[in-house]
Amino acid sequence: METVPQTFSVTSAVELATVERGGFVESRHAGAAIVLDADGTVARQLGDVSALIFPRSTLKPIQALACLTAGAPLEGVQLGLATASHSGTDAHVAVVRSILEAAELGEDDLGCPPDWPGDRATRDEMVREHYSAARVRMNCSGKHAAMLLTCKTAGWDPTTYLDPVHPLQVQIRELTERLSGERVAATAIDGCGAPVHAISLSGLAKAVQRIGTSSPTSPFALHRSAGHLVQAVRDNPWTIAGPGRDDTVIMERLGVFSKVGAEGVHIMVAPGGTTVALKTLDGSSRASAAVGLRLLELAGALDPAAVADTVERLPLTVYGGGQDVGRIRPAF
Template structure:
C-alpha cells in the first residue's frame, strides 16, 4: 500500500499502546478532493461498502419497479444484515414472491450475528441457512435483476454472468475508473477494485443525485433514501451503520465493508467519504468515519451512539476504565 497516515490511537493510561494507520478521502460533487489522509490513489477492495453500487442496475434497469420492490427491499439489497428475524423474514418473503428459496441463493450459510436468532438456532438444534447470510438481501436483488433480464443461468455470481457484467459497468462508470481487477467476496460475488478516490467519487455522486435527474441519479436517490429510512435493515442492533444513521436521521447513509472499509453519503453537503484502515480493524474504521462526520457537522459528538465509536473507553474484565480510543490529531484537522 501507499504511505498511510495514523488515523486512530489506542491509549492505556498515559501510554500510546496501539495505532491504526489508513487512508481516507472526502470528495465533493465535482469529484474533487475536499480533504484527504494517506494516499487517495491507493487501490482498494471496497467489499460490502460497494453494495449500493452493485444495486444500481437493479433499480436503474426497471427491475425493482417491475417486481414492485419496497423501500425495505431496496435497503436490504444494500445491507450487511445481522441475520435477525426482521432481516431473514423479509428476504424469505422476497424470494417466495419470485417462486424461489434458500437453495437459489449462491451465498453460503452463515451463523447470524444477531444473538436471539443465533440462540434460537442453537436451542432448536438447527443450522444456519443461506438466508441467514449477511448478504442475502443483495443476492435476492441479484436474482430479481437476473429474472428481469430474462437470464436463465442460475450461477449469477460468476464474473461473466450478465448481471455481474452490468454491475461492473455501473461500478466503473460511477467510480470514473477502469477497475484494475477483482476479488471474490465473502458471499462469493465478485468485488471490483478501485482507488479510494474512485469510491469517494462514487459516494459523492450518490450524495449529489437528484430526484429529477437521469435514470442513474433517480436510482441513486432511491437507494440512499432507502438506507436512511431503514437503518435497522442495513445492518442491525449494536452495529455502527445502524446506530450512527439513527443518530442523525436523514442526514447520512453509511455502509461498512469487511477489512475496515467504510463509506458515507452526505446529501446535504453533496459529499462522499471513503476510508480504509490498513490493518483491517473495525474499531478503527468506525472511529475514523465517526470523527470525519463529526468534523463535517453531520454527527453530534455528544450523542451516545457517536461517542461509543468516536471515543470509547477501554474496560477490563473487572469493568475498570483502563484507557480509551481516539481519532488522531491529523484526522481531527480538517
C-alpha cells in the first residue's frame, strides 16, 4: 500500500500551550516549533520539526515574493495586501479593488470563494445593508488580486492562474523550494483555491528567515524584492490582518514580521532576525501567537516587558458567563 504523506504524529509532538479555566487546566495544545538564531543556526526545537506540514497562509510571503519577481508592480499597501489574511474591512477591500483595477480586471475574476469579512463591525454593517458574501471580502483576496495582476503584467493567462501547472504557480513552487532548501513533498488546494505545498517546519523557518532578513538595498534582486515586501508590511501593519488582529498587533507593537496560517501554523521574524515557526497539531491557532512571542522572548530577541504588554492585547482570555475566568498560556 502506498504511504500517504502526512504531518507529525501525537507521539512526536510536545506541549506548547495550556488553557486554564478557574485554575483548572482544561485543555492542552501540543505541536512542534523551531527557533533560528539570526545567523540561521537552530537555537531550539520542540517536537519533530523535520516532519512535513502544509504552511497554509504562512506561504503568502513566498507567493507575494514570486509575484514581485515575475514583475508585478506592487508596493506599499498593495504589497501588504498581497501578503495578507485580511479581515475584510472597507479599507482592505479598497486596496484589493485598486490592484484589480491596475490589472483591468474585476471582482468576478478572483478565484477565491465568496466570504463574509472577519471584521465583525464590517460584517454587521453588510447584514444591515442586505449585502451578500463577496469574493473581495475573502481574507485571501489580496493575494488573488496580486496573482491576477502578475498574470496581466507577465502576459500569462489570468483565467487559469490557480492551476498548479500555470507559470505563476510553477514559479511559486520553485521559489518555495529555493528558499526552504527542500523539494516540495506534496501539493494540495488551500481553502482559498490556490495550490499549497508541503515542506518541513524547519524548511519553512529557513524560507521565512531569508525573506524577513532581506534588505531593500541588497545587491541581489530577489533579496531587494523580499526586503521591500517586509518593509511594506511593517510600514502598514493593518494590511496584513486588521485592527485588533494578532499579526497586526504584534507588528505594531514589536516590529515583528508575523503571519498566521490555518491549522495552527505561525511564523515570526524579530527585527534582529531571530525566527520562529510553529504548528499546533490539533489545528487551533488560538495559542500560536502567544507561543511564538514567548519563544522569541526566551531566545533573547524581544524585551520581556514589551512582550508582556503585547500579549495582554491578544485574545487569550477564557470567559465564563461573560466574566474573565482563565487564560490561554504558553507551556514554558
